[in-house]
Amino acid sequence: MAVEEIEASLERQEAPGLPHVPLADAQRHRGPDGEGYYVERAAPLLLHDARPSGDEAGICGLGHRRLAVLDPSRGRQPMVSRDGTLAVVFNGEIFNFESLRRELQPECRFDTDCDTEVLLHLHARHPDDPAAWIRRLNGLFAFAIWDRRRGRLLLARDPHGVKPLHVARHGGDLLFASEIKALLAAGVPSRLNRAALHVFMNVRYVPGEDTLFDGIRRFPPGHFAWVANGILEEPRRFHTLPPAGASAAPPPSERTGLIRDVFRRAVAGQLTSDVPVGISLSGGLDSSMNVAAAAAAYRSDPPIRSGDRILRTFTLGFNEPTDELDDARLVAGRFGAEHHEDRLALNPLARMGEVIRAVEEPKINIIQGYVLSQFASRNVKVLLSGLGGDELFAGYDIHRFCNTLGRGHRWMPRDVQRGLLGPLGRLWWRAQTAGGALRFEHCRIGGQIALSLGDRAQFYTRLRNAWDGDAGMYGRIYARPDDFRSLPATQSYFEPYFDDDGDYLDQVLRAEFQTKMVNDFLVNEDRVTSAHGVEGRVPFLDPNLVRLAFSIPARDKMRGRETKTLW
Incomplete structure (x- = not known):
């Protein structure tokens, strides 16, 4: 059904409003071809041509803005299963949906010619083991499936994070949407996340699940999670990059x-x-x-x-x-x-x-x-x-530096790397600052890179222009530098991807x-x-x-x- 946009909310208990309506409205640009809403209460309510009123609150509300790409006339969302027990909103495209559909057809009847319906049938076949079928999807996706029979919701995001999915709590409700602005429109407070801002000021983006908005998080790629009674369970991984050497490379x-x-x-x-x-x-x-x-x-x-x-x-x-x-x-x-x-x-x-x-x-x-x-x-x-x-x-200039360093790592014993490269870097730093051989900013940046030669994660972040290893820079960047000195260092976000073993360029590419x-x-x-x-x-x-x-x-x-x- 490709390219449907997911904007929705799951309410823990009855609430006076319907947050999924402003959630969807704030993302009209993502789906200009139509809208739809689903509300779970004593009996489910599905509306494609009208909006639910504020009196229709219940335990689950789904809102959807549609960009019609596959089966434009029949692929409207939220889509509900024939027996009325499942409802789905979906953003993305499942590229192997036709082969999955052929596999399901002996037992399942399809009413559309789009990929969204395949998700409903796959979930119906494996309701308690999402990983069994999600990992078979070849596509770009973020979706939510409401299961009336079990009273829970399934959230999932594609392996490499092509499609976005954000979550937040507000007023006892769990809200989720493709974009942050939708959550703000639904009433989530707009507050600055200082730790995220600090790493952003270093590498110009926020790695991990944090965003620049406090309380709004990214759902991790390659994961799924259950939501029941308004509680988002710990996301579970269904995909990971194969470790180095895990599979035989072709000749x-x-x-x-x-x-x-x-x-x-x-x-x-x-x-x-x-x-x-x-x-x-x-x-x-x-x-x-x-x-x-x-x-x-x-x-x-x-x-x-x-x-x-x-x-x-x-x-x-x-x-x-x-x-x-x-x-x-x-x-x-x-x-x-x-x-x-x-x-x-x-x-x-x-x-x-x-x-x-x-x-x-x-x-x-x-x-x-x-x-x-x-x-x-x-x-x-x-x-x-x-x-x-x-x-x-490996197409960027930074990969040249990392490959050169990696060749040195391959022949230099680990203890030598730690014991020799760091002191050499410090010696180079003192020599350059004393002699004034470089402009100040070049000397500062080059010195920081040299000082990190014995630490793989630190060396990478310095190549990416992270500056917070230099205490003197805080006053140059922030009006109130003391508010930021105690925050996690940029390097800490990248340390899980590096160790002293293995090929350094491979670690950089994976990171x-x-x-x-x-x-x-x-x-x-x-x-x-x-x-x-x-x-x-x-x-x-x-x-x-x-x-x-x-x-x-x-x-x-x-x-x-x-x-x-x-x-």
């Missing part, structure tokens, strides 16, 4: 071909739609691979289910010689795409207020995506991006995939597309491709200082 001679084959299948699956689909094309390698794979998928026999099957690409120029408009035109022309171009305004900061409201964090690097998504929304409802390629296959990818890049991707009623999809995060990528030793993803050599 080196077969890797590139296998990666491309799995990627082509991922793109073909993520083109699934009953409305027009587009591709964000920067002219770089990853987005160009999307275009090439989509062109091949559209030529396939039998034809794939993908709107009007017109290959459309969208590119944003920056009115600078360094933009990639020429490269994008070349790629689009090579594959016969219907190419669309726009240019960033000369004063893009004039729109910064609306962009920050959309993303819910003060970021500067999101204007381009916001403008491009708005431009693409005139022609498509689904937009594929190349996000994830650099993260899986970034589970932190920066989820809570920075994917947050941006979701908000800037959804702000304009567009569903963002990321083929590089296909679970089969992710599993394959992490089975390959990280050191084989680079050749010297050359990044992303497996492509």
Whole structure:
């Protein structure tokens, strides 16, 4: 049923209002094609053409804003099972829903041609073991299923956190929604989370489950949880990245071909739609691979289910010689795409207020995506991006530093790393500060990196420009620095991903995939597309491709200082 937006509330007991109505209203942009509400009380109430009144309060309320992508005429939500015992709201797309449906059909009758209904039947088959069926889903999803018979609700979020899900408590109720602004609209107080702000000021995003709003948390990716009597149980993991060396990597001679084959299948699956689909094309390698794979998928026999099957690409120029408009035109022309171009305004900061409201964090690097998504929304409802390629296959400059350090770690005994690198860093720091060989800010940053050479997590956070290991910086950043000195150090958020064993580059890739990818890049991707009623999809995060990528030793993803050599 793809690309349905979930905004809902679960009330612990009867309440005077219906918080799921303002929850849904605040996210009208995510689902401009319709709305629906479900209220559980003495008898369930399902409304698609009218809103519930305040007198309809009960123990569970679900609200939904719809972006109609699959089966537009029949896939309305909340969707209720034939026997009336289950109700679901769902944001996302299950790309293997047709094969799951064929598996279920001997016993189950389907009334729609969308993926939402598959969730109801899978849950009905395994009501007490969600992990048994959730881990079989290949898709991007956040959903909630209310089970009347058992009096409990199931929450779940996709393995890599592509689709958002936030939770909060307010007035005795448990509220959940795709976006923070929906929870604020339902009455959750807007209070600053100082610890989250501190780590944000260091690395420019908030890793983990915290948000900048105190009391509003992110539901963790790859988890599900039960809610009963208004109590959210501890989320349980249904997915984890395979540990290094857990599965045999394909032979080196077969890797590139296998990666491309799995990627082509991922793109073909993520083109699934009953409305027009587009591709964000920067002219770089990853987005160009999307275009090439989509062109091949559209030529396939039998034809794939993908709107009007017109290959459309969208590119944003920056009115600078360094933009990639020429490269994008070349790629689009090579594959016969219907190419669309726009240019960033000369004063893009004039729109910064609306962009920050959309993303819910003060970021500067999101204007381009916001403008491009708005431009693409005139022609498509689904937009594929190349996000994830650099993260899986070591494509950033930081990976060069980490690979170099990792090679040193491989031949240097652990005790030497701890006992020698730290003192050498301190010696370098004293020499540079005494001699004045570098500008002050370069000396300070370089010194902090050097001082952390013997500590893997600390070295990573310094490369990511975390500054809170330098006590002198607090007064430069905060008007009241003492309010922040006792907060957890930025490094503490990343320590679980590092130890003194194993390949350092592999640890960095895994850490970034589970932190920066989820809570920075994917947050941006979701908000800037959804702000304009567009569903963002990321083929590089296909679970089969992710599993394959992490089975390959990280050191084989680079050749010297050359990044992303497996492509």
